[in-house]
Amino acid sequence: MYLGVDYYPEHWDLEIMDHDLKRMKEMGVNMVRIGEFAWHLMEKQEGEFDFSFFDAAIRKIKEYGIHIMFGTPTATFPAWLAKKYPSIFIEDENGQRLSFGGRRQYCYNSVVYNELSLRIVEKLVEHYRDEEAIVSWQIDNELGHEGSDLCHCPDCHKGFQEFLEEKYQSIDALNETWGTIFWGQTYNSFEEIPVPKTTITVHNPVLLLDWARFRSLSLSRYALKQIELVRKLKGSHQTVTTNLPGGFFGKWFDHNEFSRDLDFVSYDNYPVWGGLKEPVSPAQLSLTLDFVRGLKRENFWIVEELMGAQGHDIIGYLPRPNQAKNWAYHAFAHGCSNMLFFRWRGMNRGAEQYCLGILDANDRITRKYKEVQEFFHHIQNYEELFNSPLKADVALLYDFDNIWSWRIQRENPLIHFSEEAVRLYEPFYRLNVNIDVIRHDWDFSGYKVIVVPILKVTDPELAKRLEEFTEQGGVVIFSYRAGVKDKNNNLLLGEMIPGPLSGLLGLEVEEAESLHEGQSAPIISKEGHMGNASIWRDLIRPTTAEALYRYDDSFYKEFAAITVNSFGKGKAYYIGAGVEQEILHRMAEDIAMLVQLDTMKTSPGVEAVKRQTKNQQYLVAVNHNGYPESFEGHELKPYESIFFEIGSGHVLKKI
Structure with a gap:
């Protein structure tokens, strides 16, 4: 098990390294991550390569028996490169070229940047391919983060046109699919097609979805070039990864397109960040980790784990005593197998002076150091447990085409795919059921329950696979606005919503209403339970489905709000409105009983994650609350995690 810190020896005098490394060893560090922002140190002048600084740093690190993850330095390029090749910079939707000074300002389609960045990677990996201390390469850094996934420059414009020509083959086919007869936007050639810079009103939604696909391809193509180059040149003892930033569903790229080519996926885990007055909810944090695990359906690394305020x-928000340590335990519970904390010492200069680390600029050992030390010394005893696979009976499906369609046409400013995903994830999470968050193309036949949030764009092939899953006894749960559009991002002509899902769900949506801030609609169950719907409501006419809830206002009493349809051996649920979370909780409990999920009830804020090695079952209990909680006869202190062995009769033994 690798446990360590992100370390930047170039930020300090080399003389301080012994002082740092001695304390790292005492803390329990056996790996440091270095180099990902140091291109200028390696190539101070174009074509003149010098790795002597890192040669010296690595020699010193090896003296302490510490392994290394080395980052390729392509996320921040030297000033000389920016001055000589200004075409490499991102151009925004207003035609404004970004300037030197931040990070990741480069265009993924820049021929010049591809050439020069791959050259420094080649020289770096060739130089260290036989270095025994370097056991892993991290390509770039947080690809696509902070808006760096979008560019509207001439290289992107030309690449987009070529992408469209390859996809559609003829301009007539594109015009037909896009419906360019509308607003007189018909094109005579691919050379006439714009990139979606700022315009009056809005661009064609099919153009925008194709643009999103092109943006994803651009980033993934660049990432794969680095992955393939490093894999070709690296030593046989070295692996390849990259570190993913958070906010997955808010990106203009599909992480699956390159992550599946990595030896393992890595993630930067920040439950709170500058501008947030409090951390994200435990359910959102858990869903995020389950997403990372779902990219390869394998355990993953965290190479930036928050310790200080950011x-x-x-x-x-300042993480409370033991809270950041508890987030680290929580990450291991959800599939992390190796962890590096960000960062060893906060930097006293530059743009991240307030990105605090284990040590602050004062260089003193304080509570944060002691928490990480305690965590490292404890977690290293459970390598077998946290290398074991995590088995889930429930899966949440997503499709980036659908996510991008929602970002292109919101329909209601309250609708965010990320929030809707958490709404459907949370009821099963509260039952302490393990959940995989996976792209729609994974085989999901082995699960008991499939959850599908707001699937506006629906692929008929996916609809067929979901029918087969349900026929065999599975349960599938859809939320509102399913089956509205085809894969081109166009409405379905001559079909009732939910289009290809109509047979599975046994219903038709006659009309729909967007419920804005402050608006709601009353609903009532067949047993007489009252509730409210917000955000959206589909007015549903069941065909073969049974109405579980109906609307209870004077105009729409005849329409269903929530339905269930028996289909083969299984059932398909449709939640046609933004109903209250308590209703979803009751539904999840009923479904869990129906398919015999292994559930466990805990207090709100207390999570119990089941893990299994070859010979033993375990449970990790996590208290996300800042106050004590009782769990199965044991006290959980504020922000405490406890490991249990599960014995016969599900007796828990604290370990």
Whole structure:
């Protein structure tokens, strides 16, 4: 098991390294991550390569028996490169070229940047391919983060046109699919097609979805070039990864397109950041980790685990004593197998002076150091447990085409795919059921329950696979606005919503209403339970489905709000409105009983994650609350995690 810190020896005098490394060893560090922002140190002038600084740093690190993850330095390029090749910079939707000074300002389609960045990677990996201390390469850094996944420059414009020509083959086919007869936007050639810079009103939604696909391809193509180059040149003892930033569903790229080619996926885990007055909810944090695990359906690394408060200009919430350590335990419970904390010592200069680390600029050992030390010394005893696979009976499906369609046409400013995903994830999470968060193309036949949030764009092939899953006894749960559009991002002509899902769900949506801030609609169950719907409501006419809830206002009493349809041996649920979370909780409990999920009830804020090695079952209990909680006869202190062995009769033995 690798446990360590992100370390930047170039930020300090080399003379301080012995002082740092001695304390790291005492803390329990056996790996440091270095190098990902140091291109200028390696190539101070174009074509003149010098790795002597890192040669010296690595010699010193090896003296302490510490392994290394080395980052390729392509996320921040030297000033000389920016001055000589200004075409490499991102151009925004207003035609404004970004300037030197931040990070990741480069265009993924820049021929010049591809050439020069791959050259430094080649020289770096060739130089260290036989270095025994370097056991892993991290390509770039947080690809696509902070808006760096979008560019509207001439290289992107030309690449987009070529992408469209390859996809559609003829301009007539594109015009037909896009419906360019509308607003007189018909094209005579691919050379006439714009990139979606700022315009009056909005661009064609099919153009925008194709643009999103092109953006994803651009980033993934660049990432794969680095992955393939490093894999070709690296030593046989070295692996390849990259570190993913959070906010997955808010990105203009599909992480699956390159992550599946990595030896393992890595993630930067920040439950709170500058501008947030409090951490994200435990359910959202858990869903995020389950997403990372779902990219390869394998355990993953965390190479930046928050310890101190964070922010570039605005500082976020200060993690309470033991809270950040508890987030680390929580990450291991959800599939992390190796962890590096960000960062060893906070930097006293530069843009991240307020991105605090284990040590602050004062260089003193304080509570944070002691928490990480305690965590490292404890977690290293459970390598077998946290290398074991995590088995889930429930899966949440997503499709980036659908997510991008929602970002292109919101329909209601309250609708965010990320929030809707958490709404459907949370009821099963509260039952302490393990959940996989996976792209729609994974085989999901082995699960008991499939959850599908707001699937506006629906692929008929996916609809067929979900029918087969349900026929065989599975349960599938859809939320509102399913089956509205085809894969081109166009409405379905001559079909009732939910289009290809109509047979599975046994219903038709006659009309729908967007419920804005402050608006709601009353609903009532067949047993007489009252509730409210917000955000959206589909007015549903069941065909073969049974109405579980109906609307209870004077105009729409005849329409269903929530339905269930028996289909083969299984059932398909449709939640046609933004109903209250308590209703979803009751539904999840009923479904869990129906398919015999292994559930466990805990207090709100207390999570119990089941893990299994070859010979033993375990349970990790996590208290996300800042106050004590009782769990199965044991006290959980504020922000405490406890491991249990599960004995016969499900007796828990604290270990």
